[in-house]
Amino acid sequence: MKVLKFGGTSVANSESILKVLSVLNKNQNDNILIVVSALGGVTNLLQECLFSKGKSTKNLLKNIEERHLEIINNLSNIDGQTYLKNFLKEKLNKLEDILKAISNIDEITKKTVSNVLTLGEILSSIIIYEILKQRGLDISYINSQELIFTKEVNNNEVLDGEKSSVKIKNKLDLLDSKFMIAPGYICSNESNEISNLGRGGSDFSSAIYAKYCNAKSLEIWTDVSGVFNANPKIVERASPIEYLSYKEAMELSFYGAKVIYFPTLQPLIEENIPVFIKNTFDQDANGTCISNSTKLDKDEIVKGISHIEDICLINIEGSGMVGVPGFSKRFFESLSTKQINVVMITQASSEFSICIAVNSSDASLAKDVIDAEFKFEISQNKMNKSQIESNLSNIAVVGDKMKSRKGISGKLFNALGQNNINIKAIAQGASERNISIIIDKDNTKKALNALHETFFEENLKDVHIFITGVGNVGGFLIEQIRDQKEFIAKNLKINLKVLGISNSRKMIISDSEIDLKKWQIDLNKSKKIADYTDFQDKVLELNLRNSLFIDNTASDSIPNTYEKYLNNGVGVVTCNKIANSGTYSNYKNLKTLSRNNNCSFLYETNVGAALPVISTLNNLINSGDKIIKIEAVLSGTLNYIFNSFNEIDTFHKIVSKAVDLGYTEPDPKIDLCGVDVSRKILILARESGYELEIEDITKNHFLPDSSIEAESKEDFLLSLNKNKDHFNSILKKAQENNSRLKFVAKLDKGKASVGLEMVSPEHPFYNLVGSDNITVFFTERYKDSPLVVKGAGAGGEFTASGVFADIIKAGQGNG
Numbered sequence: 001m002k003v004l005k006f007g008g009t010s011v012a013n014s015e016s017i018l019k020v021l022s023v024l025n026k027n028q029n030d031n032i033l034i035v036v037s038a039l040g041g042v043t044n045l046l047q048e049c050l051f052s053k054g055k056s057t058k059n060l061l062k063n064i065e066e067r068h069l070e071i072i073n074n075l076s077n078i079d080g081q082t083y084l085k086n087f088l089k090e091k092l093n094k095l096e097d098i099l100k101a102i103s104n105i106d107e108i109t110k111k112t113v114s115n116v117l118t119l120g121e122i123l124s125s126i127i128i129y130e131i132l133k134q135r136g137l138d139i140s141y142i143n144s145q146e147l148i149f150t151k152e153v154n155n156n157e158v159l160d161g162e163k164s165s166v167k168i169k170n171k172l173d174l175l176d177s178k179f180m181i182a183p184g185y186i187c188s189n190e191s192n193e194i195s196n197l198g199r200g201g202s203d204f205s206s207a208i209y210a211k212y213c214n215a216k217s218l219e220i221w222t223d224v225s226g227v228f229n230a231n232p233k234i235v236e237r238a239s240p241i242e243y244l245s246y247k248e249a250m251e252l253s254f255y256g257a258k259v260i261y262f263p264t265l266q267p268l269i270e271e272n273i274p275v276f277i278k279n280t281f282d283q284d285a286n287g288t289c290i291s292n293s294t295k296l297d298k299d300e301i302v303k304g305i306s307h308i309e310d311i312c313l314i315n316i317e318g319s320g321m322v323g324v325p326g327f328s329k330r331f332f333e334s335l336s337t338k339q340i341n342v343v344m345i346t347q348a349s350s351e352f353s354i355c356i357a358v359n360s361s362d363a364s365l366a367k368d369v370i371d372a373e374f375k376f377e378i379s380q381n382k383m384n385k386s387q388i389e390s391n392l393s394n395i396a397v398v399g400d401k402m403k404s405r406k407g408i409s410g411k412l413f414n415a416l417g418q419n420n421i422n423i424k425a426i427a428q429g430a431s432e433r434n435i436s437i438i439i440d441k442d443n444t445k446k447a448l449n450a451l452h453e454t455f456f457e458e459n460l461k462d463v464h465i466f467i468t469g470v471g472n473v474g475g476f477l478i479e480q481i482r483d484q485k486e487f488i489a490k491n492l493k494i495n496l497k498v499l500g501i502s503n504s505r506k507m508i509i510s511d512s513e514i515d516l517k518k519w520q521i522d523l524n525k526s527k528k529i530a531d532y533t534d535f536q537d538k539v540l541e542l543n544l545r546n547s548l549f550i551d552n553t554a555s556d557s558i559p560n561t562y563e564k565y566l567n568n569g570v571g572v573v574t575c576n577k578i579a580n581s582g583t584y585s586n587y588k589n590l591k592t593l594s595r596n597n598n599c600s601f602l603y604e605t606n607v608g609a610a611l612p613v614i615s616t617l618n619n620l621i622n623s624g625d626k627i628i629k630i631e632a633v634l635s636g637t638l639n640y641i642f643n644s645f646n647e648i649d650t651f652h653k654i655v656s657k658a659v660d661l662g663y664t665e666p667d668p669k670i671d672l673c674g675v676d677v678s679r680k681i682l683i684l685a686r687e688s689g690y691e692l693e694i695e696d697i698t699k700n701h702f703l704p705d706s707s708i709e710a711e712s713k714e715d716f717l718l719s720l721n722k723n724k725d726h727f728n729s730i731l732k733k734a735q736e737n738n739s740r741l742k743f744v745a746k747l748d749k750g751k752a753s754v755g756l757e758m759v760s761p762e763h764p765f766y767n768l769v770g771s772d773n774i775t776v777f778f779t780e781r782y783k784d785s786p787l788v789v790k791g792a793g794a795g796g797e798f799t800a801s802g803v804f805a806d807i808i809k810a811g812q813g814n815g
């Protein structure tokens with residue numbers, strides 16, 4: 001004998017019932033007991049009818065009728081149709097009468113509730129029985145209401161195993177047909193009144209039948225290919241678990257893996273009956289086997305992650321609890337009298353506080369019960385009234401072998417910490433089969449995906465990227481991500497997903513990946529007007545793990561959003577220098593937030609484009625070296641300009657060309673006034689540990705006053721033309737001294753300066769060509785022969801590659 005249970009989706013309509021038929025046809029060798037649920041969604045409709053509070057149920061009843069008629073019309077022969085339609089009509093008329101009576105007397109008894117809610121199973125089982133009979137199956141109908149019984153124990157309705165066993169065995173002894181069909185969910189109580197086994201209870205019905213008819217196995221046919229290692233509706237890359245022990249499956253189902261109703265496994269463990277979770281819609285898929293046969297077990301440590309949403313924490317505290325024996329007994333007994341299910345318990349070892357997690361629907365009752373039980377202690381100020389914290393979720397990480405492996409909780413905390421997810425409470429059972437945590441409900445999806453990635457996808461980590469600024473740097477960056485995406489996934493196991501792009505006019509942002517081959521077209525077509533606060537709101541609303549905000553702009557305002565990104569666990573990668581060269585306190589604050597929230601704040605390209613200037617400086621300091629002096633040519637732009645400046649071309653012409661090539665900031669005055677270089681040396685000074693402000697940098701200008709005072713970019717360029725003699729004379733002086741002009745930034749014992757200098761042929765800066773940068777670090781270790789970082793230090797493509805390197809670093813969780 002085998003028991004096969006078909007859930008709501010498997011019997012939802014005529015098409016799915018044909019699939020059920022094909023499963024049954026493959027079972028020629030065994031006797032089969034079939035347990036069916038109501039048509040998918042029908043129990044919910046019945047529940048709506050029940051709690052309609054006087055509102056019309058006409059549409060609900062019509063919907064229920066149509067769902068069943070669709071099956072009758074499509075699958076039954078004409079004679080059967082007449083019989084089944086009459087049967088359906090009669091049951092629905094009776095339901096209507098009950099609903100009318102309920103609304104008249106405004107009172108619902110437990111019996112009436114069961115009468116209404118179990119109607120779905122009565123209808124589905126009778127209709128399917130008729131259809132199977134018509135197709136020639138040797139089949140009998142068995143009525144679960146006469147065979148499965150419950151009894152009251154401590155105010156709880158539990159299975160009466162003895163009575164059910166006798167009834168089921170006696171009934172089956174009388175039948176000799178190959179197939180039997182029974183409605184799930186429905187049962188009778190001690191007083192022989194109709195009752196039910198709880199929502200999702202058809203799984204339990206099938207397990208009860210399997211136990212008492214000594215079935216060799218139970219197959220639960222549903223709409224997924226087994227128990228997945230996380231809810232497949234929430235974790236895209238969740239996959240079916242091949243094998244689970246009974247205890248693992250019980251933990252997963254208790255903590256929310258709805259695919260098995262949690263009391264189901266208990267009756268099966270005692271008889272060692274294996275359970276197979278199979279997919280009606282993909283019958284060849286392996287599914288999951290649940291048994292005690294360790295032969296099937298692979299060496300997996302963590303088997304699955306399950307979760308329950310809508311959890312509340314209830315916390316009680318007070319000195320009256322310390323060392324008082326029997327306190328916990330009173331506490332839990334009071335909850336049990338009201339049948340409140342405690343999902344999780346933690347108690348501080350000082351016993352000064354105890355915290356439980358319950359389903360939200362039980363929270364206020366639990367609070368009342370606890371406060372009433374400890375009324376005296378509360379009145380004596382020995383205890384405070386209990387406190388409720390709502391909108392939480394419970395997440396459980398489950399695996400029999402977790403106890404034999406160290407570091408599982410470390411990995412769990414790390415994954416959540418890196419995503420700025422705060423853990424409100426933790427519990428680990430003594431069996432160490434399960435670690436449970438409570439977090440904010442809003443973070444459920446993010447946490448499940450982050451944990452799934454940590455425990456099951458060590459192979460590939462998604463990094464969600466939101467880019468603002470797609471001009472020179474941003475444009476190259478997107479191209480580079482597009483071209484390297486596959487390589488990075490393969491070699492670094494990082495899946496770079498660009499989900500948001502914004503320029504100064506428009507933006508596109510959602511939870512689906514942007515096609516980087518046609519992002520310009522999509523951005524142009526977008527109806528969303530660019531707005532960096534809307535962009536931020538959307539990033540935070542999506543609340544995805546491993547999220548990075550990329551700022552490729554020179555905007556003054558966008559850096560004001562960094563704080564909120566970091567506070568919400570979104571890393572920031574920026575080539576924009578504004579934030580780090582603003583006030584010291586802002587710079588410090590962003591770095592602290594990045595550290596405290598475990599998310600990256602990376603800005604290597606603030607100095608020297610893609611050259612590793614900041615990281616070299618950090619490495620020196622972190623390894624214990626001390627910076628004595630830094631000398632640098634940090635403006636590729638100014639280096640390009642002074643290297644190109646000669647007696648043939650005017651200074652104005654060279655600067656205009658640099659503007660056209662994209663070598664300058666959008667406003668070239670920022671470069672030529674030394675503002676940009678001052679910002680860079682300021683950042684290096686701060687990274688070296690000096691609390692400097694921009695005003696502390698000594699600026700030695702080479703521009704005439706009229707250029708400094710120019711208000712627009714055009715005026716500025718014109719002023720360069722007007723002052724050509726001034727610039728020619730600077731050039732001439734350098735040539736006469738056999739020197740070259742370099743705009744040099746210095747940091748010497750905490751004092752920083754910038755200015756144009758003449759460097760002679762023996763100086764390391766003399767031969768610096770094109771737009772190259774050079775930074776020379778004199779440190780305690782590199783005292784005599786300084787450490788030099790030199791190379792191309794400007795240009796969109798180089799800067800983009802520096803930003804890209806930071807993105808990868810952040811994706812790897814470094815920095």
Ligand code: ADP
Pocket residue numbers: 006007008009010037040200221222223224226227228229230231232233256257258259260306
């Ligand atoms: P049935 O109607 O067949 O009893 P259920 O809806 O009760 O089906 O259970 C199957 C559903 O359980 C799946 O469609 C899936 O959405 C949900 N589910 C939640 N967690 C898991 C999990 N860990 N593995 C598989 N399914 C899960």
Ligand code: ASP
Pocket residue numbers: 007008037038043044120184185198199200201202203
């Ligand atoms: N039909 C019931 C429910 O929806 C029982 C079940 O499907 O298992 O809860």
Ligand code: MG
Pocket residue numbers: 007200203258259260261
């Ligand atoms: Mg179910």
